[in-house]
Amino acid sequence: MAARVLIIDDEEAIRFSLRGILEDEGMEVLEASDAESGLALADGEALDLVFLDIWLPGMDGLAALDLLRADHPDVPVVMISGHGTIETAVSAIRRGAYDFIEKPLSLEKIVILAARAIETAALRRENLLLRTSLPEREELLGQSPAMLEFKSQLLKVAPTDAWVLLTGENGTGKELAARALHAGSRRAGAPMIAVNCAAIPEELIESELFGHEKGAFTSAEAARPGRFEMANKGTLFLDEIGDMSLKTQAKILRILQEQSFERVGGGRTIRVDVRVVAATNKNLEEAIAAGTFREDLYYRLRVVPLHLPPLRERRADIAPLLHCFTSRLSAVHGAVPPDFSPEALERLEAYAWPGNVRELRNFVERMVILHAGRRIGPADLPPEMRGAAGPSSCSCPRAAGTGGGLFPDDLFLGPDMDFKKARAAFEARYLAVKLSECGGNITRLAESVGLERSYVHRKLKSQTPPA
Numbered sequence: 382m383a384a385r386v387l388i389i390d391d392e393e394a395i396r397f398s399l400r401g402i403l404e405d406e407g408m409e410v411l412e413a414s415d416a417e418s419g420l421a422l423a424d425g426e427a428l429d430l431v432f433l434d435i436w437l438p439g440m441d442g443l444a445a446l447d448l449l450r451a452d453h454p455d456v457p458v459v460m461i462s463g464h465g466t467i468e469t470a471v472s473a474i475r476r477g478a479y480d481f482i483e484k485p486l487s488l489e490k491i492v493i494l495a496a497r498a499i500e501t502a503a504l505r506r507e508n509l510l511l512r513t514s515l516p517e518r519e520e521l522l523g524q525s526p527a528m529l530e531f532k533s534q535l536l537k538v539a540p541t542d543a544w545v546l547l548t549g550e551n552g553t554g555k556e557l558a559a560r561a562l563h564a565g566s567r568r569a570g571a572p573m574i575a576v577n578c579a580a581i582p583e584e585l586i587e588s589e590l591f592g593h594e595k596g597a598f599t600s601a602e603a604a605r606p607g608r609f610e611m612a613n614k615g616t617l618f619l620d621e622i623g624d625m626s627l628k629t630q631a632k633i634l635r636i637l638q639e640q641s642f643e644r645v646g647g648g649r650t651i652r653v654d655v656r657v658v659a660a661t662n663k664n665l666e667e668a669i670a671a672g673t674f675r676e677d678l679y680y681r682l683r684v685v686p687l688h689l690p691p692l693r694e695r696r697a698d699i700a701p702l703l704h705c706f707t708s709r710l711s712a713v714h715g716a717v718p719p720d721f722s723p724e725a726l727e728r729l730e731a732y733a734w735p736g737n738v739r740e741l742r743n744f745v746e747r748m749v750i751l752h753a754g755r756r757i758g759p760a761d762l763p764p765e766m767r768g769a770a771g772p773s774s775c776s777c778p779r780a781a782g783t784g785g786g787l788f789p790d791d792l793f794l795g796p797d798m799d800f801k802k803a804r805a806a807f808e809a810r811y812l813a814v815k816l817s818e819c820g821g822n823i824t825r826l827a828e829s830v831g832l833e834r835s836y837v838h839r840k841l842k843s844q845t846p847p848a
Contacts (some may be wrong), residue, residue: 433458575620591636
C-alpha cells in the first residue's frame with residue numbers, strides 16, 4: 382500500500398511541486414492550504430508523513446506542530462519555510478519536528494527525506510508493538526500428538542498470505558494461534574488487529590470495522606478509522622465470527638472480496654491489504670444449515686481450516702502446562718511455587734477441563750495465590766476436581782455393591798456410621814462424581830440428577846466429598 386503524505390502549505394505552487402515529486406515515488410498525497418483544514422485532514426486520515434509550512438495564514442506552523450505531536454505522535458512532521466533561520470529550525474526540532482527544509486525545495490533531498498522519515502516512523506511503531514506485546518506474549522504449549530500435528534500445520538501456513546479459519550472450544554488458545562500465524566508471516570512487522578465480533582453491539586459493528594466520518598451519527602464528533610483500515614498491510618483477526626449477524630456478514634463478505642470499503646457516512650473508497658484470520662467455537666456447518674451463517678462467507682474464510690483440540694483430548698499436555706503455568710504465575714505474583722502431589726496430579730489429569738487451557742491457567746493462578754510454597758494434595762483441589770475420574774457422558778455411575786464401580790462396597794462401613802451419615806457420604810460422593818462427568822458444569826449436573834440448580838449448589842458448598 383502506498384504511503385499517505387499530507388502537505389500543509391498556503392502556496393499552491395509549493396503544493397503542486399511537492400505533490401508531483403511524491404506521487405512520482407508512488408505515494409498518495411493530500412493537501413491543505415491552512416493549518417486548520419490540515420489538522421482536520423490529519424484527524425480523519427491514517428497518515429505516514431506531514432510536510433508543514435511554518436508561515437501560514439491564521440494558525441502558524443509551530444502551533445500546528447504542537448497539535449500534531451499531541452494528537453498524532455507517531456506521524457513524522459517535516460517543517461518547510463522560505464524564511465528559515467537557525468533559531469527557527471532548532472525550535473521546530475525541539476518541539477518534535479522530524480526535520481527542517483528550506484525553500485526553494487531540492488527534489489533529491491525531498492525524496493530521500495520522505496523515505497527516511499516514513500521508514501523511521503515504521504520502525505518506531507514496530508518497536509512499540511514489540512515492547513508492549515512481549516511481556517504478555519505466550520506461545521502454544523504442548524507436545525502431545527494432537528498438538529504437534531496442529532503446530533506442524535500452523536508452521537506450514539503461517540509464512541503464506543492464505544486466510545485461515547480456526548475452530549475449537551472456548552479456552553483452547555485460538556487467539557494465541559492467530560498471533561502465531563501473524564508472527565510467522567511476512568506481515569509480522571505490521572499490526573495484527575483483533576475484533577471480537579460477539580462483543581460489539583450490532584448497531585456499532587459497521588463503525589468499528591469500517592470507521593466513520595465526522596457527523597456520521599450523533600456521537601461521531603471526529604472521523605475515526607476502522608479496524609480494517611488499522612490492519613492495513615497486517616493481519617485482521619475476526620474472533621467469534623459465528624456470532625456476527627447475517628446483515629453484517631453480507632457486508633463483510635463484499636469487503637473481504639474487494640478489499641475496499643467506505644467509512645460510515647463517507648463516500649471515499651478506501652483500499653486495504655489485509656490477511657484475515659477468523660476463529661469460532663461454533664459449528665459453522667450446523668449454523669449454515671440453520672440459516673444463521675452465510676455459506677459463501679464460510680467458504681471465503683475457510684481457505685485453510687485449522688482445528689485446536691480440547692484439553693481432554695490431549696491429556697499428556699496437562700502436567701507440562703501445569704508446571705509451566707505454576708512457574709510463570711509464581712514469578713508474576715512474587716510467590717514461592719506450590720508443589721502438586723502425584724495424587725493431586727492424577728486427579729487433575731482425569732478431570733474433563735470444560736474450560737480447556739484457560740480454565741487450567743486460572744486454576745493454577747488460584748493455587749499459586751492460596752497455596753504458595755505448599756504441597757497441594759487432593760483435599761486442596763476444588764470439589765469438582767477431587768473426584769475426577771476422566772471424561773464420560775453424564776450417565777449415572779454404578780451403585781455400591783455392583784463390583785468395581787465408583788461407589789466401593791465399603792463406602793458406608795464404620796462403627797459410627799448411621800443411616801444419616803451414610804446418606805450424607807453417599808450424596809457427597811455421588812455429586813462429586815456426577816459433577817466431574819458433567820465437566821464441572823453445575824447447571825448440567827442439576828439437569829442430570831433432576832434437582833434444582835440452587836439446591837445442588839447449596840449441597841456442593843456444604844459438603845466435602847471424600848478425597
